[in-house]
Amino acid sequence: MKPARLFKPDVRLSKLIAEPGGATIASSLARAEQRLEAVRERAIADIDGMIAEIAARAKDADERTRKVVYALADQVFAFAGTLKLAELSAAAHSLCLLLVREAPPPTQREIDLHVSTFRALRRPELSGNKTARAAVLDGLRRMAAAAER
Amino acid sequence: MPAAAIDPNQRVNLSKARLLIIDSNQHSVDLLGQMVKGLGFQDIVRCMSVAEAETSLRAETFDLVITEAQLADGDAFALIRAMRRDADHPNRCSPVIVVQGHVRPEDVASSRDAGANFVVLKPITPQVLLQRVLWVVRDKRSFVEAASYVGPDRRFKFEGPPIGSEGRRREDAAEPISLESGANMSQNEIDDFIRPQKVSL
Numbered sequence: 001m002k003p004a005r006l007f008k009p010d011v012r013l014s015k016l017i018a019e020p021g022g023a024t025i026a027s028s029l030a031r032a033e034q035r036l037e038a039v040r041e042r043a044i045a046d047i048d049g050m051i052a053e054i055a056a057r058a059k060d061a062d063e064r065t066r067k068v069v070y071a072l073a074d075q076v077f078a079f080a081g082t083l084k085l086a087e088l089s090a091a092a093h094s095l096c097l098l099l100v101r102e103a104p105p106p107t108q109r110e111i112d113l114h115v116s117t118f119r120a121l122r123r124p125e126l127s128g129n130k131t132a133r134a135a136v137l138d139g140l141r142r143m144a145a146a147a148e149r
Numbered sequence: 150m151p152a153a154a155i156d157p158n159q160r161v162n163l164s165k166a167r168l169l170i171i172d173s174n175q176h177s178v179d180l181l182g183q184m185v186k187g188l189g190f191q192d193i194v195r196c197m198s199v200a201e202a203e204t205s206l207r208a209e210t211f212d213l214v215i216t217e218a219q220l221a222d223g224d225a226f227a228l229i230r231a232m233r234r235d236a237d238h239p240n241r242c243s244p245v246i247v248v249q250g251h252v253r254p255e256d257v258a259s260s261r262d263a264g265a266n267f268v269v270l271k272p273i274t275p276q277v278l279l280q281r282v283l284w285v286v287r288d289k290r291s292f293v294e295a296a297s298y299v300g301p302d303r304r305f306k307f308e309g310p311p312i313g314s315e316g317r318r319r320e321d322a323a324e325p326i327s328l329e330s331g332a333n334m335s336q337n338e339i340d341d342f343i344r345p346q347k348v349s350l
Contacts, residue, residue: 004295006302009242013166013212014286022162023189025279029157032187032275039183046176074250074271075174081272082180089272096251 036082043083050076051118054095058111069111070099076118087133088121091140098144113143163189163282166212170195171202171228172248173221181215181248184275188282199223206232210239213285215278218249218256226263233264233299241299242292244285248273264300 023031036043054072057065077092095114098106117140126132168190172178178195185193194211196202199222206214206228216225225247232240247260250271260268266288267281290302 002296004293006291006293009292011242011244011286011288012210013244013282016166016212017161017163017282017286019162019165022160022164024158024160026157028161028163028188029275029279031189032184032279035183035187036180036275039179043176043180075176078250078271078273079176079180082184082274093251100251 040083043079044085047076047079047083047085047088048122050079051115051122054118055115058115059108061108066099066106070096073099073114085121087137088118090137091117091121094140094144110144113140161189161279161283164191166190167192167210168194169202169205169211169214169216171197171199171214171216171220171225173197173217173219177217181273184273184278185215188275188279197221199225199228202228203231206238206240208239211243213282214240214243214245216245216247218247218260224259226259229260229263229265229300244288246281246285261303262298264298266301 022028050072054069054076057069057072060066073092073095077089077096080086080092081089091114095111098110098114117136120126120136121133126136168185170178170181170185170193172181172195175197178197182193182195194205196205197220199220202216202220202225205211216228218225229245229247232238232243232245235241245265247265247268248271249256249260249268252268252270257268266285269277269281288301292300293302
């Protein structure tokens with residue numbers, strides 16, 4: 001058998017990043033946040049579309065549909081997290097965990113509970129109120145724990 | 150590994166770096182595209198499938214590849230593996246960051262064993278992404294070329310003797326310390342798995 005070979009690759013990125021010009025780390029991060037802010041409204045509309053699709057498909061208990069719902073929940077988790085919608089991201093992650101749970105299998109009630117939470121968190125009176133959002137997420141956690149028992 | 154502090158006033162120049170983003174979801178590509186442009190990348194190629202990415206990766210050299218683990222026409226692991234194993238591949242040693250959503254230990258192992266440099270857990274933020282880029286830049290690992298693996302050196306910590314064997318060192322535990330209990334991994338666990346160069350922003 002041929003012995004393993006170790007070598008140091010030439011990482012061009014290491015040289016490019018140190019070239020004169022560019023920006024400070026602080027200003028690069030600020031600019032990235034600004035760019036995200038500029039597309040925030042559209043991205044939130046995308047999230048709402050995903051939630052609507054989850055709600056439409058969640059009633060279907062077949063495995064293929066559940067996989068689609070899982071993929072959508074995973075996207076909501078990722079997008080909401082990037083857009084700093086922490087509670088919505090956490091609720092979507094909770095649905096991901098639920099959908100891959102093997103025993104006991106997820107119940108329709110648990111899935112519906114998550115969909116209701118998504119919708120509640122997107123209601124205008126809650127979306128701007130951190131305390132209320134935290135309470136809704138806490139409610140989801142408690143009910144999910146109760147449903148699992 | 151001790152944390153290396155990063156000065157927020159340190160300058161980074163990503164304007165000439167050629168970046169490939171691979172993701173089948175248009176929304177994700179758009180959001181990630183905005184983020185990397187803000188961080189300073191200007192030369193960005195986007196691919197939405199494994200097939201499309203294969204063509205791009207064969208055609209030109211990229212300074213960094215950021216790929217979603219699961220793509221519409223397959224996973225990114227085979228793509229990375231093929232890239233690493235072909236001695237003539239233009240991106241054989243290009244750094245690869247894999248982005249994963251809901252993550253189980255076996256998913257991270259798949260990324261690592263395919264030859265990815267780092268795994269980033271979603272949701273991605275500009276801070277986390279830039280930190281991983283800096284990790285790539287500071288990564289001192291050698292590349293390993295062996296029959297069963299080509300990619301960044303995966304050996305970084307002693308995890309004890311194989312389960313069931315007694316081990317040869319006095320401090321070797323005879324039994325596994327614990328069994329995996331969770332189905333999902335945190336970013337810290339993933340970083341520990343992949344051997345990061347810790348930096349703080």
